[in-house]
Amino acid sequence: RLYTGGTDDLVRVFSVPGLEQEDSFGGRGARIDHLALAPDGATVAAGDRDGAVTLFDAWSAEELYRFGGNGRPIVGLAWSADGKQLGVASMHGPLRLVDGDSGRPLEQIQGPGEWFTRVAFALEHGLVAATGTGGDVRIWTLPGGRLVKRLEVGGVETTQLAWSGDGQRIAGADWDGRIRVWDVDSGELLV
Numbered sequence: 001r002l003y004t005g006g007t008d009d010l011v012r013v014f015s016v017p018g019l020e021q022e023d024s025f026g027g028r029g030a031r032i033d034h035l036a037l038a039p040d041g042a043t044v045a046a047g048d049r050d051g052a053v054t055l056f057d058a059w060s061a062e063e064l065y066r067f068g069g070n071g072r073p074i075v076g077l078a079w080s081a082d083g084k085q086l087g088v089a090s091m092h093g094p095l096r097l098v099d100g101d102s103g104r105p106l107e108q109i110q111g112p113g114e115w116f117t118r119v120a121f122a123l124e125h126g127l128v129a130a131t132g133t134g135g136d137v138r139i140w141t142l143p144g145g146r147l148v149k150r151l152e153v154g155g156v157e158t159t160q161l162a163w164s165g166d167g168q169r170i171a172g173a174d175w176d177g178r179i180r181v182w183d184v185d186s187g188e189l190l191v
Contacts, residue, residue, distance in 0.1 A: 003044050003058070005032025011046055011056065025061035029054060029069075036077040036086070038100065043083070047074025051090050055103065067103040076119030076130075087128060087142065089119035095128055097142055109145030118161045125167030127184070131158040137172055139184060151182050151189075 001022070002014040009032060013023040026032070030049035037044050037058065044058045052069035056062065068074075068088070076089035085106065088096045093114030097107040115132040121142070122128070128142045135153040140146060153174065160173040169190070171181045181191040 001041075001058075003035050003037060005035050005046055007031045009048070011035065011044065011061075023061055025056060026054065026063075029066075034074050034077045036079055038079050038083045039081055040083055043100070045077050045079070045086055047077045047088065049073045053077065053086075053088055053098075053103070065103050067098070075116055076121060078121030078123055080123040085123060087119075087121035087123055089116055089121075089128075089130065091116055095119065095130065095140070095142070097123075107143045107145065109140055109142065118158060120161035120163055120170070122163040122167045125163075127163075127167055129161050129163070129170050131161060131172065135174070137161065137170065137182070139170070149184060149187050151187055153180070 002016050004012045009027045009029050010024045011026045014021050029052050032046050032048050034047040042058055044056050045053055047053050050069050051072040054066040055064040072090035072092045075091050078087040084100050086098050086100045093110045094108045098105055116130045119130045126141055129137055129139045131137045135155055135157050137151040139149040156174045156176050158172040158174050162171045169181055173179050182189055
């Protein structure tokens with residue numbers, strides 16, 4: 001199954017292969033910008049422009065719970081490998097770790113006023129990377145919230161971030177059309 005979100009506030013479900021629409025649900029929030037499917041495929045999290053995160057049963061479309069809605073658009077969502085925790089990032093901060101069953105906050109890093117445009121979680125490695133309007137990529141431990149690396153981009157805004165599967169590298173795409181890849185431990189720019 002393929003889950004998509006869009007400007008009409010709906011989560012749509014398509015069969016794969018074939019891409020025939022099977023279902024749609026939601027529709028009570030703002031534009032959906034981020035989706036994350038739990039590792040067991042049972043729960044889908046939808047983050048919207050109003051800063052709310054809604055969790056749905058992926059098969060029945062039942063709304064399980066909703067939290068947030070502070071007007072700060074969601075810019076990142078990711079499940080931990082065991083499905084017990086959900087990483088949530090809002091554009092104006094903070095980065096949060098919440099309980100995957102209840103939405104109860106577990107940890108928050110970075111205070112109000114922080115500006116994030118893209119966030120990528122690597123929860124299985126205990127890391128989160130974020131970039132703001134300055135472009136530099138910063139990496140924190142999560143849990144813990146300790147800044148472990150700052151990767152300089154040179155004033156160009158980073159528009160996308162992605163982790164390698166082993167958590168050893170991070171890639172960033174920029175407005176200038178360049179893709180950069182760093183080694184996380186050394187901070188060395190590889191590409």
